[in-house]
Ligand SMILES: Nc1ncnc2c1ncn2[C@@H]1O[C@H](COP(=O)(O)OP(=O)(O)OP(=O)(O)O)[C@@H](O)[C@H]1O
Ligand SMILES: [Mg+2]
């Protein structure tokens with residue numbers, strides 16, 4: 001495209017993402033090697049002739065990876081193919097020992113979907129072009145610098161063959177902020193499906209495509225013609241591994257591209273690398289074209305039939321639907337519903353508690369007290385979900401008035417999390433059980449007996465005197481009496 005010197009105001013930003021998601025399966029996509037390659041795992045130990053690409057080794061497709069891919073397709077409202085197949089994408093790079101990646105080309109397992117995101121309160125559907133299965137290459141470790149400055153590079157093939165899904169969006173984003181909202185939403189959905197672990201290193205890797213188009217070519221509804229999109233020179237930014245990273249890298253590119261164009265220079269169509277530590281993108285190479293990859297059919301894998309199979313693969317209720325249901329069914333406000341559906345595990349936990357108590361009480365205890373204390377300790381709901389019974393017992397103790405809310409929060413819940421003790425044990429040990437009536441009657445009598453001055457003040461009409469006596473009774477009962485009841489009992493006794 002010949003560069004026309006457009007002013008920055010005359011330019012609109014267009015972004016499309018290619019998101020590589022590691023699917024959580026026990027074994028790799030084409031062999032039986034474990035995918036459990038933790039960071040500290042000895043390099044190149046989770047490998048076999050298949051994932052090392054040794055001559056003659058034959059791939060066998062992992063059914064678990066296909067099921068996960070079908071779930072993703074359903075969750076993204078995409079069309080899941082009836083028949084699909086694999087291709088070889090040829091390129092030469094040290095992370096790819098066989099010099100081709102098994103991926104999908106003309107028949108991806110999922111196509112034409114959408115994901116609804118909400119940006120600053122406004123809902124938008126982001127189109128999904130396609131989502132296909134492929135194998136992950138190995139990982140490279142650049143020593144003594146980053147990719148363009150390192151002294152040397154090490155290769156670890158433990159990751160090679162991990163099932164990946166590449167989710168390609170339409171160029172529907174109009175700002176870096178929108179990509180961040182999309183990635184957060186996507187991750188939430190993938191976690192609900194139980195096929196994704198965000199805490200795993202490298203589980204989400206993003207290529208971000210970005211171009212500038214003349215603002216006058218953008219319709220009122222935000223639509224941009226295929227012709228305009230094809231004419232725009234786009235850069236593809238690689239090495240992005242987080243939502244925040246995507247937003248930052250793209251914000252950098254917006255400024256860089258707008259500056260270039262407003263000065264009458266063309267934006268090169270190229271691949272750039274996001275350098276997280278320097279906060280900049282650097283040019284890597286001109287963008288390879290499709291013909292460079294010499295795609296051809298993977299003859300070692302038969303075509304994949306998903307027609308009947310896909311009907312049997314179910315997905316759970318997704319976050320938006322669950323949030324909506326929580327508001328209707330339990331009468332929760334938007335904020336509680338949102339907190340309580342932040343992960344599937346939190347939502348499941350809440351529903352188990354809400355079944356047994358008033359949903360509002362359950363919401364306070366799970367959303368405010370439990371999540372707050374967990375967050376403070378850097379713990380997750382999954383660290384306590386096996387202790388559901390103990391937690392419901394705690395709420396029961398509060399609901400039936402056996403312990404005060406304050407003690408429940410500050411002593412029992414904290415003791416449960418810090419020492420792993422059961423609520424009843426803590427209540428016994430700390431003597432927190434609500435004082436029985438006899439105990440309170442005795443304490444009231446004692447307080448009156450021991451404080452003749454206060455009694456005199458009371459009779460002289462000093463309102464503060466009774467509060468002092470209530471304090472004495474509370475002290476004697478270890479805070480376990482009800483202050484309102486005590487106040488009334490004292491007045492009755494004093495007025496006798
Ligand atoms: N004008 C544009 N500006 C920004 N993004 C665009 C534009 N046109 C297309 N895109 C986006 O570029 C991406 C193209 O990804 P796709 O995987 O189809 O091809 P590719 O990047 O050429 O191939 P590869 O997988 O080898 O990187 C999509 O996310 C699409 O939305
Ligand atoms: Mg791609």
Ligand SMILES: [Mg+2]
Pocket residue numbers: 018207236
């Ligand atoms: Mg690409």
